[in-house]
Amino acid sequence: MSLPAAIQPDGATHVRYRGRRLIYFGGCDYYRLARHPRLLQAHARAAASDGLGTGASRMTTGNHPAHDALEASLVQFFGSETATVVGDGYLANLALGQAAEGRFDAAFIDEKAHMSLRDAAQFLGCPVVCYRHCDADDLAKRLSRRRTAKRVVLMTDGVFGATGRIAPLDGLAKRLPRLATLWIDDAHGAGVLGERLRGTAEHCGLAGRRVIRSIVFSKALGSFGGAILGPRWLRAALLDGNPVVTGSSSLPSGLAKATLASLELLRTRPGLAKRLRRNIAFVKGKLLADGLPVGDTAFPVFSLDCSGKQASAMRRRLLATGIYPSCIRYPTGSEGAFYRFAISSEHTRGQLEGLVAALSGR
Ligand SMILES: Cc1ncc(COP(=O)(O)O)c(C=O)c1O
Missing domain, CATH: 3.90.1150.10 (Aspartate Aminotransferase, domain 1)
Structure with missing residues (x-):
């Protein structure tokens, strides 16, 4: 090949x-934002003042004010409790898997989930069960074989980027125990789907469910980078020695500023x-x-x-x-x-x- x-x-x-x-x-x-003058200008200005990269992880000397500003903006835009910015979308899933290690008794993952989600599942430390692509009945069947699992997580792409198929999150959620967590890789849905462009969960009306999301900046937002959106325990775990957050250089400030500009454009x-x-x-x-x-x-x-x-x-x-x-x-x-x-x-x-x-x- x-x-x-x-x-x-x-x-x-x-x-x-x-x-x-x-x-x-x-x-x-x-939205072809990757070439929008607002993003290009934000990126160029930050690069001129800060240089191209931060040269360090956020846990040492690589935490830039633009990261904090972007996280605040992501929380507002996507309506999550917290947001944590990492280097890209693949890393966002890996970091999330590491941060959630030991939290679940069983994970159920769409057979066509993105490879980063499949890799991330290996960190969870629990059995990982594949269900047929977007098939809520098959999910229910596989759930029924694992009735002893109390803490369940469902893992799926919000939108499957190769085909544009939207995961039937409402149908899948109905089959899950009430307190199950939905882990949605919303790389494609974020910024496109839903009334407020909050993504697939908004599009499918998932209010009231436990949802954690990974998103990327390199698609609808026209920039580059990734983030994890979720509850406080997740943010705390990400900042407590998480290998991805600790062991990778932080997002260049130019990309953080460009992403801020794209959120502003989508909002206004x-x-x-x-x-x-x-x-x-x-x-x-x-x-x-x-x-x-x-x-x-x-x-x-x-x-x-x-x-x-x-x-x-x-x-x-x-x-x-x-x-x-x-x-x-x-x-x-x-x-x-x-x-x-x-x-x-x-x-x-x-x-x-x-x-x-x-x-x-x-
Ligand atoms: C569904 C999905 N998740 C994660 C990623 C990884 O994102 P990134 O390119 O920012 O690493 C991609 C990118 O292609 C994707 O399509």
Whole structure:
């Protein structure tokens, strides 16, 4: 397995690929904030004053005022009791697993959970049971075989980033014991789903349940980094010798400031989410009407399975329409190859029409 050919961003909605300028429906920068002047300016100013990195972990000399400011802003934006910033989303899950060691008697994890969530489960020190993808009945069956487990945690992605499928959190939660914890990796849902963009738990109406979340800054927030959102015991455990927090350099202040700027933009510019939702409705509405299985969800991602000849025909059609052929092939090969598309708030109607035409084969 080798790396795919490199691509170079070129404006908000294009990339350069093999000498051509193509429309880009890949990645996870759903509002294209990664190139927003507010974020770039915040990052550049902080880098000019603080340098590129902090050069130390937060537990030694790497705790910067921007980390505290960002945590306060995350608590407000996502409505959690506490927020703890770490270097990226993968680390957020690992840190969370380490911090929760010994807290649960059994963990139930979606079979297609992100690899960082699966790695994190190994730290919990309890049996880890896989249930079928997004299948609440299968979860119930597996729970019934572990009735003696009193302290239960459910682990799932809020949104599965490869397919855009939203985990049925309400249905899953109904099968769990009342005091069970839901650990949601909301890398994709945070900043996109829910009335206040708080993510999948808000979208699914999980109020009143015990929820802990890991989020990333590298997707809807257009920056880089990760955070753990949860109750006070979790924050206390993260600050009490947690290996990830103690043993990794803290998030560069430029990225913390850029993330602060993106939260502010999402809070004050409702037009961004409105445009994204309008674009999703336009593309998915047309494709569903044409019989394509893209899922009728309010999430900007969908995927189409392609094999052999179909995949080459799709590639030709996309390139002929001037669209980057976003074929995904994971190294394990377990998922096979598929085309993944991510709609952004910044795509024009013409670009979206081009995508629909290419996919519908019209
Ligand atoms: C569901 C999910 N969790 C965690 C991560 C890891 O985030 P990061 O790229 O910030 O390490 C990703 C990123 O690809 C993801 O899709």
